[in-house]
Amino acid sequence: MKNIGLILSRELSSYLRTPSGYVIAACLLLVNGLLFNARAVGTGAKYSSEVLQQFLIDAGGTTMIAAVIFSMRMLAEERANGTRTLLFTSPVREAEIVLGKFLAALLFLSVITSLTIYLPALIFIRGKVSIGHIGAGYLGMFLLGAATLSIGMFASALVKNPFLAVLLAAVFVTTFELAWWVGQITDPPFKTFVSYVAPYMKHFHPFRRGLVQLSDIVFYATVIGVSLLASVRVLQSQRWQ
Amino acid sequence: MIRVERVTKLYGAHAAVRDLDFSIAEGECVGFLGLNGAGKTTTLRILSCLVAPTSGSVKIRDIDAETSPHEIRKLIGFLPDTPPLYEEMRVGEYLKFAGRLRQMSAGAVRDRIPHVARTCGLEDVLDAPISSLSHGYKQRVGIAQAVIHEPALLILDEPIQGLDPVQIVEMRTMIRALRGQHTILLSSHILSEIAQTCDRILMLHEGRIAAQGTESELSGRFGESFQIRLEAAGSAEKVRAALASIEGLDIIEVRESADGCAATLRSVEDVRARLSQAVVGAGIGLLGLRAERSGLESIFLSLSRGHGGGAEPVGLDPVAPEATVKTAPLNFSGQSEETDADAHAFRQPRSSAPPSVAPAPEKEAEARHESDEGDVAGDDAIKH
Numbered sequence: 001m002k003n004i005g006l007i008l009s010r011e012l013s014s015y016l017r018t019p020s021g022y023v024i025a026a027c028l029l030l031v032n033g034l035l036f037n038a039r040a041v042g043t044g045a046k047y048s049s050e051v052l053q054q055f056l057i058d059a060g061g062t063t064m065i066a067a068v069i070f071s072m073r074m075l076a077e078e079r080a081n082g083t084r085t086l087l088f089t090s091p092v093r094e095a096e097i098v099l100g101k102f103l104a105a106l107l108f109l110s111v112i113t114s115l116t117i118y119l120p121a122l123i124f125i126r127g128k129v130s131i132g133h134i135g136a137g138y139l140g141m142f143l144l145g146a147a148t149l150s151i152g153m154f155a156s157a158l159v160k161n162p163f164l165a166v167l168l169a170a171v172f173v174t175t176f177e178l179a180w181w182v183g184q185i186t187d188p189p190f191k192t193f194v195s196y197v198a199p200y201m202k203h204f205h206p207f208r209r210g211l212v213q214l215s216d217i218v219f220y221a222t223v224i225g226v227s228l229l230a231s232v233r234v235l236q237s238q239r240w241q
Numbered sequence: 242m243i244r245v246e247r248v249t250k251l252y253g254a255h256a257a258v259r260d261l262d263f264s265i266a267e268g269e270c271v272g273f274l275g276l277n278g279a280g281k282t283t284t285l286r287i288l289s290c291l292v293a294p295t296s297g298s299v300k301i302r303d304i305d306a307e308t309s310p311h312e313i314r315k316l317i318g319f320l321p322d323t324p325p326l327y328e329e330m331r332v333g334e335y336l337k338f339a340g341r342l343r344q345m346s347a348g349a350v351r352d353r354i355p356h357v358a359r360t361c362g363l364e365d366v367l368d369a370p371i372s373s374l375s376h377g378y379k380q381r382v383g384i385a386q387a388v389i390h391e392p393a394l395l396i397l398d399e400p401i402q403g404l405d406p407v408q409i410v411e412m413r414t415m416i417r418a419l420r421g422q423h424t425i426l427l428s429s430h431i432l433s434e435i436a437q438t439c440d441r442i443l444m445l446h447e448g449r450i451a452a453q454g455t456e457s458e459l460s461g462r463f464g465e466s467f468q469i470r471l472e473a474a475g476s477a478e479k480v481r482a483a484l485a486s487i488e489g490l491d492i493i494e495v496r497e498s499a500d501g502c503a504a505t506l507r508s509v510e511d512v513r514a515r516l517s518q519a520v521v522g523a524g525i526g527l528l529g530l531r532a533e534r535s536g537l538e539s540i541f542l543s544l545s546r547g548h549g550g551g552a553e554p555v556g557l558d559p560v561a562p563e564a565t566v567k568t569a570p571l572n573f574s575g576q577s578e579e580t581d582a583d584a585h586a587f588r589q590p591r592s593s594a595p596p597s598v599a600p601a602p603e604k605e606a607e608a609r610h611e612s613d614e615g616d617v618a619g620d621d622a623i624k625h
Contacts, residue, residue, distance in 0.1 A: 006341050010327070017329045086325035086386065089289050090342040091314045240293050240310050 003092045007100025008107070015108045020073065025112040028066050032059050036119045048127030049210075052120055056137035056208035063113055063145045064173065064200060070105045071152030071169040072162035075231070079160045094235040098228055102153055109145045114138070133210035140207020143220040147199050148173055150227035157234040177201055199223060242267040242394065242424050243288065248297030250283050250448075257283040258448040261297065265441075267393075270420050272435030273428040275445035281428035282322065284445065285398050288426065289319045301394060315344065318392035318423070322399045324383025328372035332363055332382055335371060336389050343390035353389060360418055361385040362411065377408035381415070388419060395423040401434055413438055467508050467532045471516060474501040474526035483523035487515050500528055 015021035035058040040051045075098075078084040087097050120134050148169075155169035156162075176197050183195030195202055196219070203216040243265040250257045258280040265271050273281040286292040287299060290310035299306040301313050327335060333354060340350035358364045361381045366374060371382060380400065387395055400416065401409045416438050419425060429435050435442055436456045444452040444459075452459055473480050477495040480502050484492055491507040506516075513532050520527045 003342065006338065010330075010338055014327065014329055081325075081328075082321065082323045083325045083327055085291070085319070085321045086339065086342070088291055089314055089317060089319040090339075091311055091344060092342055093311075240290060 003096040004100045004103065007087075007092075007097060008104045011101055011104030012107060015073070015104065021108060024066055024069055025115070028062055028112055029115060031062050032116045032119060035059075035062070036122075040119075048123050048129045049133065051123055051127070052129045052133060052137070053208050055120055056140070059113070059116055059119075059137075060141055060144055060200060060204050060208065063109070063141045064148045066112070067105075067109055067145045067148035068152055068169045068173055069166060070109060070149060071156045071165045074101050074105060074153050074156040074165070075235070076156040076159055076162040076165035080162055088239050094232045094239060097235060098153060098157075098231045102149060102228060105149050105153075106146050109149065110142055113141055113145060130210065136207050136210045136212050139212060140204050140216075143207075143217065144199055144204050147220045147223040147227075150224040150231075151176075153231045154227045154234070157231040157238075173199070242269075242302055243426075244298075244300045245288075246298045248284075248287060248294045248299060250287060250292060251295040256448050258287070258294075258445075261448075261450060263443060263450060263453060265424060265426070268421065268424055269441060270416075270425040270427075270439045271441045271443060272439035273426065273443050273445055274430070274432055274435045275428075275451075276430055278447075279430075279445040280448040281430075281445055282398055283448075285319075285396050285426060285428055288394075289317055289396050290314055291319075316393045318343075318387030318390065318395045320383045320387045320395075320397045320400060322402055324379050325386070326371050326379055326382060329370065331368055331370055332358075332374070332385075333367040335382065336367075336385055339386035340389040343392075345390050350389070353391070357385045357389050360388070361415055377404055377411070380404060380408070380412065384412075384415065384419075388423065392423060395419060395425045397425065397427040399428055399430075401429065401431070409434070467511055469504075469506040469508065469513065469516065469532045470529070471504040471506060471520070471527075471531075472498070472500065472502075472529035473504070473520055474528055475520075475523075477502040477504075479523065479525055480504055480520065483519050483525060484516070487512055487519055490516075501526070 032055075036055050039058055040054040042054075075084070078087070117134075117138070120129070120137075123129050151172050152165070152169035155172055156165040159165050159168060177200055180195050180198030180201035183191050183193075183198075186194055199220065203219050206213050206216055243263075245261050245263050248261040249259045261280075261284060273284060275281050283292060287294050287306075288301070290306055290313050293307065293310075301316060304312050304316075306313050327338075330338070336354050336357065337347075337350050340353060341347065345353065354367070355364075358367055361384055363378070363381055363385055366378060371379065374382065380403075384397065384400065387397070397416070401412050404412055413434070416425065416427065425439075427435070427438065441455055442453065442459060443450055471480075475483075477497050481492060481495055484490060484504070484506070487508075489508050489510065490512055493505040493507055495502055495504040511532055513530055517527055517530060
């Protein structure tokens with residue numbers, strides 16, 4: 001646990017000291033603001049819940065993209081810079097490295113995602129939505145971001161080049177999402193199975209409607225667990241082979 | 242402290258190291274000397290538990306690296322060829338992070354940092370961001386992170402790589418200051434560096450140990466003698482007879498040549514005057530006489546050249562003609578070598594330039610493999 005905390009705090013301070021963390025945060029806030037104005041609020045009259053749902057759809061997407069970009073900052077960058085040697089020659093377990101880096105990225109992503117809270121708050125000026133609905137949406141974004149980060153962590157463990165890590169993470173995530181579209185044109189029982197693996201199209205939408213379902217939470221937890229475990233295994237194979 | 246038995250590391254069909262066998266005592270300072278691609282980095286990475294050997298056994302303080310690498314990592318401090326530095330951190334907090342990773346308490350790290358900073362000459366830059374430091378200072382920070390937790394075993398891979406002459410002197414001083422506190426292994430392809438810093442030298446060539454011992458042992462066994470070439474206008478038989486009377490002279494080879502014969506001789510002292518008298522006294526025309534000192538550098542060069550084909554296991558052949566080259570500081574890197582205890586040596590012109598040994602293409606490939614990153618097993622795996 002001590003090592004996880006050490007790595008987490010070092011990573012977090014790194015996000016705050018390098019431009020990349022701020023650039024990602026600024027881009028996320030800017031794009032979310034623009035999308036809120038253009039798509040969620042729009043020009044015509046809408047119910048408040050429709051505005052909120054549209055915002056959550058957009059914010060969920062941008063959160064995923066930000067999480068994919070964080071992939072480069074995780075293991076691939078350490079490897080490219082040679083700093084991984086410090087971790088690998090220290091008495092630190094691979095799981096501690098993965099968890100420390102994952103939690104730091106998740107914490108940072110959660111902070112910058114939560115900074116968008118002012119956008120749904122604007123709905124209260126001329127309308128009314130349930131706080132629970134907003135909470136469910138942000139819980140969905142948190143889980144979606146965590147699942148995407150874990151997939152990005154796995155991609156980052158596989159390659160040395162940080163940009164390749166981003167690309168690989170994007171390919172993984174896109175493949176999962178495409179599965180949902182494939183599922184739409186597939187007959188049962190494959191339809192259910194194929195559609196089920198899409199973190200955004202299948203499992204995020206209940207959250208944006210204000211529904212918190214255990215099945216979705218279990219799905220995200222499973223993706224996170226499997227991806228992080230796979231990352232640990234990759235590190236183990238690279239560390240002492 | 243370290244016992245390495247028949248260690249081989251294969252990357253595909255290529256053996257980075259093969260049948261390594263050596264042991265190192267507690268407190269020793271041992272230098273791994275070899276050309277690029279000789280297997281130095283692979284050996285150090287195996288000892289650092291970054292790379293697992295394909296076969297063989299590595300034990301450090303009786304802990305088996307294969308079964309308990311995590312326990313061994315508690316004992317070592319490692320500086321790879323590229324220091325593993327987080328550039329955005331400040332020196333002090335980086336050292337604190339490194340110490341805490343090595344299971345030091347916060348208080349112990351706090352108390353230790355001033356001492357390490359003093360030893361490594363970092364007192365003035367503890368608050369500076371690492372990204373702002375020069376290469377020499379970054380190398381010092383690299384050593385500081387390796388010693389922050391007072392490891393029993395300190396492993397330094399090419400610690401002087403890329404340093405200028407002044408920095409090399411400072412680095413050598415720093416390494417000397419660390420002797421006695423740790424068992425130290427360091428690698429270099431610069432003989433003078435190893436010879437001046439280490440108690441013992443392990444010469445590696447093409448993944449095998451070509452020779453090992455102290456500088457004086459190696460010199461005594463293979464060097465510090467005169468290799469003499471003699472050309473005379475007489476038959477080989479007559480020349481042999483004329484030379485037989487000279488005490489302390491080893492007749493290595495006498496062969497017929499177009500002008501008469503050519504002899505390769507060896508003696509512990511310069512016997513040219515007596516040789517010429519003996520040859521002329523026997524009524525044989527003396528056509529040429531040349532003596533060259535054969536030292537440690539030439540032994541290394543001999544080992545490197547003599548087994549360049551690489552097919553045979555290394556067996557030292559003190560009579561190989563290649564064993565004689567003019568003594569001069571040997572520097573395979575082409576980089577400044579300054580050195581002699583101390584700074585004056587690198588300012589002096591060299592009377593005889595060392596033969597610059599360029600790695601053969603296949604060696605270059607190995608060198609690229611070895612020098613790759615502070616990166617480790619994973620990269621090797623990808624490449625191979």
